[in-house]
Ligand code: FES
């Protein structure tokens with residue numbers, strides 16, 4: 001790939017991809033009979049749980065005059081707008097009642113909808129499907145169906161622990177994602193005496209391959225710097241450890257580490273909140289330290305450090321980005337970032353033409369960098 005020898009100018013467009021599931025809120029924050037505000041892709045949402053505990057998501061604007069619906073009343077089934085009392089089914093958004101109508105006014109109330117979104121609870125998070133922007137004519141649009149269920153964390157035994165971490169990042173989705181996949185910042189951002197120092201930098205080679213909508217780094221190597229890896233090595237022979245890290249559009253990073261009967265599996269997402277703001281959510285499942293009382297806390301401690309270091313870095317980066325500096329991507333350390341932009345472009349092009357997506361990675365590739 002000769003064009004890759006010189007640095008490539010790269011201006012992230014921070015375009016937010018519709019037609020995908022996104023994590024909206026930690027499930028434990030969403031209680032029955034309560035209404036919560038959330039924002040995804042600059043779309044304000046109201047999220048709650050019905051009487052049976054099933055989550056729902058509606059657009060947070062009444063189709064009558066735009067009153068935020070989270071200000072309304074919820075009886076466990078229907079949501080009543082605080083302004084004129086129009087009432088909507090919490091799940092499909094269908095209007096049930098317009099109190100101002102007289103008996104002889106036969107407006108077809110059931111043809112009016114508050115925008116509703118497919119909503120699922122999965123591995124400790126409420127997920128919301130953001131459909132392609134539909135034709136205008138809001139107020140009468142029926143709810144969209146999602147083509148597939150919300151993403152799952154892969155698990156390899158019946159019993160496991162689950163934990164999550166979340167952090168707001170004051171940068172666009174693109175910077176959030178390429179920061180997540182960036183292999184070269186580790187020695188500089190994630191220094192700690194119990195972890196590593198910048199003097200531990202050494203050359204690495206990793207094998208990558210294309211997978212649907214993304215790419216995979218596969219490794220059977222004991223040289224990984226990943227946190228669960230180091231912990232796992234205490235329990236299993238190093239050469240029995242296998243790891244894979246996948247990135248899949250629009251924002252999913254899956255890491256799976258297996259060593260005999262032990263496993264660790266995480267699904268990290270970077271969710272676009274607005275054009276200039278994203279949120280990182282790490283959810284991990286594992287069966288490694290189930291019997292150790294401090295295991296989950298230890299793992300959470302390590303992850304919390306990492307996420308906080310990344311968050312702080314992006315906070316500082318956001319200052320530098322304010323004045324639109326020119327940016328560049330270099331080889332091979334920034335190749336995953338380039339692939340992300342190429343995947344995004346290929347996805348949008350396929351959507352535009354209706355043709356099948358042309359995968360930008362044609363076969364296995366080995367990347368080299370020092371970190
Ligand atoms: S604005 Fe909601 S009922 Fe009028």
Ligand SMILES: [Fe+2]
Pocket residue numbers: 179185189190306310
């Ligand atoms: Fe990081």
